[in-house]
Amino acid sequence: MSFYRTYRPQVIGEIDNVAVHAQLLSLLTKDKKHLPHAFLFTGPRGAGKTTAARIIAKLFNCLKPTKYGPCGKCEQCVSIADGRNLDVLEIDAASNRGIDEMRLLRDSINLAPSGAAFKIYIIDEVHMLTTEAFNALLKTIEEPPAHAVFVLATTDPQKVPATITSRCTGISFHRATGEELMNALKRIVKEEHIEIDEGALTLIAGSVDGSFRDAVKTLEQVSFHTGKITKEVVATLISASDEDIIARFLDALKARNAMPALTEVATLTSQGKDIKFFMQSCLGALQKELVTGADVKDLIRRFVEAYGMMKISPLPELPLELIVVEYCGPVPIKPEGRVEGSPSTPASPAGGSPNLGLLTLEKLTEHWLDFISALKPYNNSVAGVLRSARPKAVDHGIVTIEAFYQFHKDKLSESRTKDILVDVLKKLFGEKVKVEIILGKK
């Protein structure tokens, strides 16, 4: 069994996330009758949400609780830890958007628990539920039977409707600090008798962007090394995997194949990798090719330019994505009625972009789906939100987008989201516009 599963914290005392540890301990001061029956766990992946959700399940159903919380040893605690407890249902909303599960939940929730005192519903990535599934969930959370407990978890709380969040006790999971990661790693090192020095552990903790899961996985990978594990051993392992990414990224770029290159960037971003360091490494690789006579001058210039842009970019990955999109050519849309540089092209009154005023509501409506698919590599969840929004007006360089849910409007109105929308609109239609989001009536 993997380190991550073997050493998953089983009782409150083993939770390394200090803030979460404290919040769970504070629940112990309450009588079980007065515990909240709906929780919302928010925070990045790998921060320990599922682990804590199972501990909540034990908190309600442990047969021999101590003053420190669930025992971790009784039949209930052990079967919950193994994921085979009939009264603890774990639902992954990301896999099929939860429609069938929510129906099942609604139909089965009134049945008494099979062996325990409470039925615990753990719904992971709850923001992925469809509107229909959200509504079904809301109905059950509004009037739950006394034996039902909900633990909802999400990496994207903005997308959970306020009608749900307002009924939950929130616990937020921040990225693990270096110290918290070190504590988690040291517990495993001790149990597994791994020969590893402090510097090597610090390097692992510093390379995982606060994810307990990634830290433990990296430790497991390096543990296969024979002999003492030093900082150098870890550094080689971590950089080796990065070399593969750099090679794949540059190959896709040189083949002017935008999608796989953008996918690599998305992976880097989601793993919290240092984009600046990645760009330096790409430049290093290109420099090596330059001296062999390869035709990479154009790419090198673009990287140098993008590197400079990083200081002012609101999103660190954006300059890198621009290299891809610009070098691989425009997104294929027929430039209807628009001829670059033709005499009939109206000049910009502001003296800025020569294309000002060419984007119309008709054109945007016609290419709305192209717009959404062009956005996807930048931000998949924003693309998802846009699918249920629509262009409302284009006037004097302002594009108004109509959203139909408050949380959609909030998501699209975030300044970093707006920056992406503006950028992709510019890529597609050659015009720098402002974006306004309004809330429409369904």
Ligand SMILES: [Zn+2]
């Ligand atoms: Zn127990």
